């Protein structure tokens with residue numbers, strides 16, 4: 007069976023989006039130790055903010071992306087101050103349910119402001135260029151470039167900066183970090199900034215690749231969950247690897263699975279991954 | 294009179310949601326299982342009963358469905374309930390050993406897979422199209438009575454809510470529920486005392502899923518026509534909100550929570566005339582659900598009818 | 613007659629050898645005390661015996677049957693009941709519910725019998741309540757029967773756990789430091805009761821205890837552990853006068 011390089015290319019594009027999004031989710035989990043169901047709606051918010059700046063205010067896409075990313079970072083901090091901060095000592099399950107409430111709020115706020123139907127960014131429509139038999143679009147290229155830039159930036163942040171190193175330590179062992187006198191509240195602030203920004207970018211990438219819809223982030227959550235778990239929940243490196251693995255697997259699977267069911271591949275990977283490797287690809291899960 | 298009709302409709306929806314919440318309360322309230330697949334059990338109940346009770350569609354332009362059985366509604370209701378329970382059992386088998394959050398993600402994903410199948414297997418379900426002409430139980434008999442069909446259906450639904458409430462209360466307060474509660478509190482203790490924890494979790498999952506399936510059948514036979522978009526994960530989340538608001542662990546609470554959620558969603562229907570932002574109303578109501586959910590978790594974590602003392606006893610010593 | 617036969621048990625955690633080549637037999641109706649300094653591997657041995665850990669090597673035979681591959685609940689149903697070193701009461705359930713949970717073969721634990729109250733559920737339940745009352749009276753917990761277990765004191769929790777395990781009417785009861793935090797008067801009465809139960813109900817006991825006096829008083833056999841291995845085994849007097857045990861304790865305390 008010959009593998010069509012087109013599918014691999016598509017997989018890399020989708021994988022970039024999943025990787026970036028899973029990275030944000032896993033960072034938040036690492037520090038705060040709960041699954042944020044509203045994360046998909048953070049992504050959608052980023053996408054809509056960029057849409058407002060780009061298509062509604064007519065500014066260039068680069069400006070819009072910056073606005074969406076910064077806006078969602080600020081939004082994540084705001085939601086933390088308004089809601090999550092009051093639940094710091096609650097159990098992970100309570101936090102998960104709190105995030106359901108937030109998800110309801112955000113998604114319907116988006117619907118109330120921008121309406122329920124789909125939108126597109128204002129980008130020049132060109133015939134898709136072709137390289138070695140692989141069709142690619144400018145949007146797809148931007149997605150891949152943006153994701154590589156982001157992944158590098160986060161890598162440097164986690165490896166080289168004090169706050170990043172503290173974040174990794176906290177993600178490995180929270181109590182230990184607290185004993186060593188790291189200001190956890192400051193860490194929490196930074197992780198919401200980072201997680202919100204990444205969610206915003208992930209949402210914009212998703213909107214570039216397909217459509218901007220109120221439930222776009224939520225429906226994308228499952229492959230993102232799958233990547234996060236496959237990589238070992240709380241492990242950034244694993245989330246990125248898991249994201250590309252799922253993205254490519256999903257797109258390549260259309261060779262054998264009807265394409266309506268390619269999403270089931272993520273699900274299968276999720277279940278198999280959980281049963282075989284509960285600690286993730288690199289066995290570095292926080293739990 | 295119009296108000297009464299409206300109340301009946303809202304009451305029927307509230308009854309269906311109450312059944313869903315009763316099932317969820319067995320999972321979360323009694324057993325401590327994070328089930329995020331409720332929408333799928335609801336859907337399987339609805340589709341099973343619909344497919345079994347409608348005739349094979351005539352070949353037509355859009356009629357892609359090739360199966361239909363034209364069986365009595367009662368058969369459909371029983372089969373829908375049983376099949377949903379079986380699905381609950383199957384989903385639980387793959388994942389019930391997983392820890393809390395993981396279970397949440399796997400069940401949520403499984404539910405989406407079920408919806409994907411319903412959406413794509415048009416030969417069975419009419420796919421993305423609406424599955425129409427689902428018969429209403431005893432419609433001709435009720436027509437001869439001096440009451441409207443909605444009165445009959447209201448009584449039917451709430452009669453079933455009552456029966457389920459009694460049965461689930463008894464299960465929960467009996468020796469079976471005692472084991473579930475022990476599992477909720479601490480798996481290891483239940484194991485050390487010889488309880489087959491996995492088996493009990495599977496049973497809990499199947500029973501709760503079954504009653505959600507029953508809710509699905511009642512829904513399908515009331516609304517005539519169903520389509521996959523009725524079974525989005527947001528149904529699951531609404532039921533979670535109902536159980537938490539009503540008070541996890543309390544079946545009366547589950548019913549109250551379901552009624553609260555339905556009222557929150559439907560309340561603006563009762564406002565006569567045109568209201569500002571009427572287009573946005575349905576979204577604002579769902580935003581309100583989110584706010585109420587978070588507020589309850591903050592101000593009254595045990596919910597309206599939950600047991601604060603139990604929650605307190607559970608946390609006094611830490612883990 | 614041998615009830616429990618342990619052969620060559622071994623368990624490591626990463627690099628740490630927690631239990632190393634542990635072998636011993638327990639006769640029916642014996643009361644066996646397990647002693648040893650902190651970290652000797654006593655609790656790990658208990659977890660291996662009851663199926664909460666899988667051994668790296670070795671076998672456990674109970675009542676003539678190899679149970680090494682059985683799950684903890686399956687072993688419990690065969691009559692092996694354990695308590696935990698740190699009391700694991702079910703905080704959100706009442707003292708009485710904690711006790712009733714331990715009933716074995718309860719006909720009401722099936723969903724249908726529970727919902728409909730059929731199949732002898734209520735008669736069985738009533739009988740269990742009577743047994744629970746008797747035990748709770750003995751443990752001085754009867755007044756607290758409707759209290760949430762989470763509201764009990766540390767000592768009361770240990771007592772509840774002991775009572776709960778007796779409710780299961782085990783053949784072999786494995787108690788991990790059952791007397792820790794319990795006042796001496798009550799300890800005496802509990803030890804007496806344990807001696808009675810052995811005869812009345814044909815029970816066998818294996819218990820870890822740091823209170824050497826208690827061990828000397830009731831144990832028929834003592835197993836002394838150190839660094840994961842069985843160092844000394846025999847009558848209480850033999851083990852107490854074994855120099856190696858003394859060294860182990862002294863070494864452990866440095």
Ligand SMILES: Nc1ncnc2c1ncn2[C@@H]1O[C@H](COP(=O)(O)OP(=O)(O)OP(=O)(O)O)[C@@H](O)[C@H]1O
Pocket residue numbers: 625628629630648649650651652653654655656657697
């Ligand atoms: N789950 C585990 N993971 C890693 N190491 C463990 C684990 N359980 C026990 N150990 C180690 O195994 C050794 C034996 O521990 P164990 O709890 O069996 O001792 P013990 O004799 O019961 O001590 P104590 O009297 O303090 O209760 C110790 O070094 C302990 O740190």
Ligand SMILES: [Mg+2]
Pocket residue numbers: 654655656697
């Ligand atoms: Mg110990």
